[in-house]
Amino acid sequence: MNEQLALAVRRRTDDLVALTSDLIRFPTVNPPGDAYTPCCEYIARRLKAKGFATQFVRGTGAPGDSDRYPRTNVIARREGRSPGATVHFNSHIDVVEAGEGWTVDPYAAVVKDGKVFGRGACDMKGGLAASIIAAEAFLEIYPDFPGAIEISGTADEESGGYGGVAYLAGKGFFSKPRVDHVIIPEPLNKDRICLGHRGVWWAEIETRGAIAHGAMPFLGDSAIRHMGALLHAFEEELFPALDAKETRMPVVPEGARRSTMNINSVHGGQTEDFFPGLPSPNVADSCRLVIDRRFLIEEDIAQVKGEVVSILERLKRERPKFDYSMRDLMEVLPLMTEEDAPVPSAIAAGIREVFGKEPEYVISPGTYDQKHISRIGHLHDCVAYGPGILDLAHQPDEWVGIEDMVQSATVMAMSLDVLLRGVAPPR
Numbered sequence: 001m002n003e004q005l006a007l008a009v010r011r012r013t014d015d016l017v018a019l020t021s022d023l024i025r026f027p028t029v030n031p032p033g034d035a036y037t038p039c040c041e042y043i044a045r046r047l048k049a050k051g052f053a054t055q056f057v058r059g060t061g062a063p064g065d066s067d068r069y070p071r072t073n074v075i076a077r078r079e080g081r082s083p084g085a086t087v088h089f090n091s092h093i094d095v096v097e098a099g100e101g102w103t104v105d106p107y108a109a110v111v112k113d114g115k116v117f118g119r120g121a122c123d124m125k126g127g128l129a130a131s132i133i134a135a136e137a138f139l140e141i142y143p144d145f146p147g148a149i150e151i152s153g154t155a156d157e158e159s160g161g162y163g164g165v166a167y168l169a170g171k172g173f174f175s176k177p178r179v180d181h182v183i184i185p186e187p188l189n190k191d192r193i194c195l196g197h198r199g200v201w202w203a204e205i206e207t208r209g210a211i212a213h214g215a216m217p218f219l220g221d222s223a224i225r226h227m228g229a230l231l232h233a234f235e236e237e238l239f240p241a242l243d244a245k246e247t248r249m250p251v252v253p254e255g256a257r258r259s260t261m262n263i264n265s266v267h268g269g270q271t272e273d274f275f276p277g278l279p280s281p282n283v284a285d286s287c288r289l290v291i292d293r294r295f296l297i298e299e300d301i302a303q304v305k306g307e308v309v310s311i312l313e314r315l316k317r318e319r320p321k322f323d324y325s326m327r328d329l330m331e332v333l334p335l336m337t338e339e340d341a342p343v344p345s346a347i348a349a350g351i352r353e354v355f356g357k358e359p360e361y362v363i364s365p366g367t368y369d370q371k372h373i374s375r376i377g378h379l380h381d382c383v384a385y386g387p388g389i390l391d392l393a394h395q396p397d398e399w400v401g402i403e404d405m406v407q408s409a410t411v412m413a414m415s416l417d418v419l420l421r422g423v424a425p426p427r
């Protein structure tokens with residue numbers, strides 16, 4: 001165990017709590033994407049004082065970006081004494097709205113029972129604070145380190161990351177040679193390494209019919225009944241088939257260790273308020289359905305789409321007047337960094353030292369910003385690792401444990417040691 005480094009982190013415990021609390025007090029709620037600029041300025045001020053060069057990049061033109069709600073991002077970089085690899089810690093600064101059911105003020109950063117409470121405490125201001133403390137402790141002990149350390153606070157992860165990591169990746173911030181290794185301190189629990197996520201396909205399917213008077217539906221053709229036939233086929237064939245597909249991906253929770261599909265929405269027929277409170281007296285000539293299909297590394301996206309299209313085509317052949325169109329809304333391929341890549345190996349070494357056990361490798365059921373780093377930045381040595389309990393994210397009374405943050409920051413500092421100084425800890 002690198003006691004010196006571990007102590008340098010632990011000595012900063014009060015600072016870690018204060019930093020987490022300060023970050024929670026910025027109500028960076030998304031949507032609309034509030035308080036990004038002051039939050040980024042706060043991070044920049046802090047890191048500038050530690051010798052980081054800081055830069056603000058606005059995700060101009062990204063969804064939600066406006067002068068009132070600029071998609072502000074901050075990137076800080078600390079050069080080492082000699083050339084070497086660059087390790088980047090990326091955290092999103094946005095949080096989801098507080099919602100109902102809180103027993104404390106979600107933006108007051110209440111500290112009690114060894115926990116910091118607040119919206120974003122766990123997802124993921126605690127992780128951001130832990131990464132800053134890890135870097136500062138490392139700089140104190142190894143001021144002459146080779147390479148560089150980067151820390152970013154980015155916008156909009158909760159709404160897809162388009163004004164944040166996707167925008168920055170498009171500008172080269174997440175590509176070699178600028179960056180070699182990326183750690184995203186999302187709350188996946190302090191002794192787990194998240195190697196990636198399942199794939200996503202969102203699509204809108206529209207069935208069409210013919211409008212007619214509701215009293216004489218036989219003169220028209222109901223698009224909603226056609227959609228009903230599709231939903232029936234999904235229930236009979238597709239859902240059981242998806243449920244039977246298992247994966248070698250260690251997805252958590254275990255229920256997500258198979259293919260899933262959510263029916264996000266169905267909209268059919270004319271307006272529901274023909275006159276206020278009165279429905280339209282017509283046969284529906286259109287019905288739209290949005291599906292959210294999550295798929296596995298063993299599945300090919302063409303095959304995933306093909307399963308749906310083949311049902312639609314069969315209905316078209318067999319069901320009189322059935323017609324449809326389909327539109328892709330989003331596609332993200334499944335991602336899984338190999339366990340023996342440099343970043344997961346370095347974090348695993350840190351976890352062994354701090355917890356005296358092997359890490360657990362997991363896959364997230366949903367996507368996060370790693371997708372942009374991989375797809376746009378073409379950087380694949382990236383994982384999510386950070387303190388905080390995944391299940392608490394987006395919940396009322398969200399909290400992050402102080403000891404969890406200290407231990408996690410220690411693992412991060414030791415990972416820096418492995419990745420930058422090449423010091424392999426004893427096994």
Ligand SMILES: [Zn+2]
Pocket residue numbers: 092123124157186187
């Ligand atoms: Zn998050």
